[in-house]
Amino acid sequence: MMTDYKFLEPYTFEKKGITVKNRVVIPPMTEEMSFSNGEVTADELRYYQIHSGGAGLFITATSNVNDLGKGFEGELSVASDKFIPGLTKLASAMHQNGTKAILQIFSAGRMSSTAILRGQQPVSASAVKATRNNSETPRELSEAEIEQTIKDFGQATRRAIEAGFDGVEIHGANTYLIQQFFSPHSNCRTDKWGGSVEKRMAFPLAVIDEVQDAIDKYADRPFLMGYRSSPEEIETPGIRFDDTLKLIDVLKTKSIDYLHVSMGSVWRKSLNDKTVETPLNVTIKQHLGDLPLIVVGDIQTPKDAEKVLDEGIDFAAIGRESLREPHWVQKVMAGDEKEIRYTISPADREELGLMGTFWDFLMGSFHDGLQLSSEPHTVNDRQKFNNTLDHIFGGGK
Numbered sequence: 001m002m003t004d005y006k007f008l009e010p011y012t013f014e015k016k017g018i019t020v021k022n023r024v025v026i027p028p029m030t031e032e033m034s035f036s037n038g039e040v041t042a043d044e045l046r047y048y049q050i051h052s053g054g055a056g057l058f059i060t061a062t063s064n065v066n067d068l069g070k071g072f073e074g075e076l077s078v079a080s081d082k083f084i085p086g087l088t089k090l091a092s093a094m095h096q097n098g099t100k101a102i103l104q105i106f107s108a109g110r111m112s113s114t115a116i117l118r119g120q121q122p123v124s125a126s127a128v129k130a131t132r133n134n135s136e137t138p139r140e141l142s143e144a145e146i147e148q149t150i151k152d153f154g155q156a157t158r159r160a161i162e163a164g165f166d167g168v169e170i171h172g173a174n175t176y177l178i179q180q181f182f183s184p185h186s187n188c189r190t191d192k193w194g195g196s197v198e199k200r201m202a203f204p205l206a207v208i209d210e211v212q213d214a215i216d217k218y219a220d221r222p223f224l225m226g227y228r229s230s231p232e233e234i235e236t237p238g239i240r241f242d243d244t245l246k247l248i249d250v251l252k253t254k255s256i257d258y259l260h261v262s263m264g265s266v267w268r269k270s271l272n273d274k275t276v277e278t279p280l281n282v283t284i285k286q287h288l289g290d291l292p293l294i295v296v297g298d299i300q301t302p303k304d305a306e307k308v309l310d311e312g313i314d315f316a317a318i319g320r321e322s323l324r325e326p327h328w329v330q331k332v333m334a335g336d337e338k339e340i341r342y343t344i345s346p347a348d349r350e351e352l353g354l355m356g357t358f359w360d361f362l363m364g365s366f367h368d369g370l371q372l373s374s375e376p377h378t379v380n381d382r383q384k385f386n387n388t389l390d391h392i393f394g395g396g397k
Contacts, residue, residue, distance in 0.1 A: 003335050005302060006309040007316055011056065013257045013292065016222040018166065020056035021098050023309060024329050025317040027260070027296045028059045028104045028169070028228075030072070030365075031358040038064065038077020040086035045093045047353035051322055053096035054329030057294075057315070059226075059260075060090065062104045062171050065156040066149065068123050070116055071108025071176065074357050078105060078156040087163035100166040102226065105156045107149060109177030110138035110186065125180050125187035125194060125203070131235055146193060146203065149177075153207045157214035157225075167224025170207055173262040174230055178204045182247065184237040197243050201250060212255040226294070227251060228260040231280050232271050241270055241280060248287050258292040258315070259284070266297035266308060266316075285313050300342060302332050320369055323354060323362070343373035 007023040033044040052058050063076035070077070077083055087103070094101035110124035113136055123145070124138035141149070153170070160168050172178035180186040181203035187194045193202050208227065215223050229247070233239040251259060261281055270276040281295045296317035299305050305316040318328060324344040325331070331340050344352070349359050362370055 003333060005306050005332065007302075007305045008329075008333060011292070011314065013224060014290075015255070015257055016224060018100070018222045018224060018257075020100050022056040022329065023315045024055040024305065025057040025294050025296075025315050026051060026055045026059065026322045027262075027294070027317040027319045028061050028171070029319055029323070030075075030361060031061050032072065032074030032361045033356065033358050034074050034076045036073065038070070038075060038079065039083060040076065040090050043353070043355050043358075044076075045089055047355075047358065048090060048093040049096065050353040051326040052094045052099045052101075054327060055099055055318075055322070057100050057102055058094045059102040059169055060094070060104050062106045062176075063156070065105050065107055065152040068112075068117060068120060069107030069109075069149075069152075069177065071106075071112045072116060074361075078103065078159050079152070081159065084159050084163050087159065087165075091164040095164075100224075101164075102167045102169050102224065103156075103160040103163075103165045104169040104171050104228070105153060105160070106171030107152075107177035109180045110135070111176055124177065125183075126189055128186050128188060130175065130186070140189075143191065143193070150203075150206050150210045154210040154214040157211045158218045161215070161218045161220075161223060165223075167226060167257070168211060169226040169228055169260060170204075170211060170256075171228050172204050172207075173228040173260075175233075178207060179230060179239070182243075183233055183235075183239050185233060185235040185239075197246055201247055204247070205250065205254065208251075208254050208256060224257045225255060226258045226260055227256045228262055230262050231284065234271055240272060241276070241283075245283070245287055248284060252288055252291045256291070258294055259288060260294040260317075261296070263295075263297045266295045266299055266304075268297065281313060282311055285311070301340075302337055320366065320371075323352065324371070326352065343371045345373045 010019050010021050011023055012019040033041055063078040064070045066079045091101045110122050110130050112122040122136055122138040123141050127140045129135050129137045157168050182200050187200050211225055231244040232241055267279045285293050292314040294315040294317055295313055299316050299318050300321045308316040325341045
């Protein structure tokens with residue numbers, strides 16, 4: 001059994017001198033297990049403890065940086081210092097066997113509702129309704145509110161540092177607020193925050209600068225900053241791949257330590273231009289050069305992960321597969337690949353820490369992609385689900 005996979009090799013983030021033990025990442029996955037106010041729960045801590053220890057990097061489910069940034073019930077929050085004790089426990093739970101813990105930070109923007117925001121109207125770059133069902137027309141953020149939101153990202157970074165995380169990942173993907181500012185669909189502003197593609201970059205770049213300022217000011221140790229991006233939108237007008245490449249060319253001049261691309265399939269091509277023959281992630285890596293790239297999307301087997309490294313991409317993220325098999329890395333290292341689970345039994349959900357609202361969420365939104373052992377599933381089912389994810393990441397949920 002082959003155990004000399006490239007994805008098992010360590011990697012050093014040169015800018016910060018931080019070494020991770022392997023190239024496997026557990027990406028952020030919505031688990032809806034926090035308390036209604038955003039505090040960490042015991043069930044949440046147990047889930048992270050069970051699933052940590054193998055991957056080099058473990059990225060939390062997304063956490064809102066302010067009250068208007070909340071996008072769903074059971075969402076983690078980093079909007080106040082009162083959350084630091086719980087976040088400290090969370091970072092500790094993730095630090096199993098040398099795994100590095102990353103806190104993902106975001107604002108949902110218009111991808112929320114008045115009910116979730118307890119009577120407050122959702123906000124966005126402009127008062128443009130999302131294309132998903134049951135969406136609400138958001139309120140356009142004032143310039144003062146934009147500046148405050150940027151500061152909130154900086155304060156969230158300070159709290160992550162104090163809580164003991166090894167870095168933060170800025171969530172600029174999956175149609176949330178940062179992507180809303182970059183998108184010509186949701187950003188119709190005519191001030192310095194909107195207009196040309198360069199002006200639509202202003203908000204994400206300002207967030208990056210604010211986060212770096214917080215790292216410079218508060219970090220007493222090397223601390224990573226990642227950025228997550230969705231390369232396309234399906235709306236018209238919407239983000240096209242050429243827009244994303246322009247953003248990436250600027251991102252690589254900034255202080256980020258890695259780019260994380262969010263897609264349903266790691267080898268996906270363009271949603272909008274069927275003449276594109278090269279997988280988007282391959283082109284993105286060519287543009288990034290030496291800046292590390294994390295990719296995700298239906299990576300299940302060691303062969304799948306190794307193919308990612310063979311293409312010169314730096315990290316392979318295993319999402320749904322990590323839910324089914326928390327010892328994926330350990331079994332590969334032990335030469336015990338035949339024992340890796342690629343299906344999940346509902347009877348094992350307590351053992352796997354997939355309890356309560358998390359299990360309900362998985363059964364509601366990810367049922368078709370989870371591969372239950374009690375139900376028939378095929379490669380075509382996987383492909384259909386990956387296509388669904390691509391449309392979620394490229395448009396409204």
